[in-house]
Structure formats: structure tokens, C-alpha cells
Amino acid sequence: MKTIKVLGTGCAKCKTTIAHAEEAVKQSGVDAQVIKVEDIQEIMKYNILTTPALVLDEVVMIKGRVPSVEEIAAMLR
Template sequence: MKKIIKVLGPGCPKCKTTFTNVETAIKQLGIDAEVIKIEDIEEMMQYNILTTPVLMIDEVIKVKGRIAQIDEIKELLKS
């Protein structure tokens, strides 16, 4: 089943790094995933988050308020 991964953040350096790390992890694992970047504040507020970046996998918040590392993302995607 295709994973839906969302990176929420206003486009700050931490958010960009998290997004890049997600893309790298997907390539390394060779999995089928859709990566969605959400930068709109109104849309982010619907998820009730206060700190960014946020990494969501299949609508579940996995990492919040810090950069998600490549190895960490790979582990989260395997589970």
C-alpha cells in the first residue's frame, strides 16, 4: 500500500531539511510513497500543531518540532 507522507512547516530551513530527508529515505528504501509539503498556515492549523516541522505518515504525527533524520524516517516507514 502506498504511504502518504506529509511534511508540515512554513518553509524554514528545518522544514526543508526534513522534506529532503524524507525524499532520501524513500529513495534508499525503494518504496512507493506520496510526499506532500504543507506550508499554508491555515491548513497546518487544521492538524492542531504548534511547533514545526511535523512529519506525518498516513495521517499520524510521527515527529514534531525537530528535524527527522534519514535513518529515523526509514525506521518509521518500515513499521
């Protein structure tokens, strides 16, 4: 199973990213769970400077922007 983490301190863009990630999981049918990480100390472990960020299986894939549903689905496959 794959793990998607969405890093962000709860801003509007982060919420959109979570929604996109969940939609991408549903559409692609890949077995993956979406976790939202809001704790700043936890977020900083990934050494990012801009949020929202998307982490797939502990690898930072996107930072500082909202990825589209298609983009995340492509990553999952």
C-alpha cells in the same frame, strides 16, 4: 501507497526535513509520496504547536525537530 506530509511554513528546518523524507523514501524503496504543506490553516488542522512536523498517513509522527533519514526510513518499513 503511503503519504508523507511535511508541515512547515518554509523555514530552513522544514526544507531539510523534506530532503530527509525524500531520501528516506528512495533508500527504503517503499512506495510513498512526499507532500509539502506550507499553508498555515492546513498545518493547524493537525493540532501541532511546533514545526517542522512529519505526518505519515495522517498520523503526526514528529513535531518540532528535524528527523534523520534513518528515522523516517524505519517508520516507512
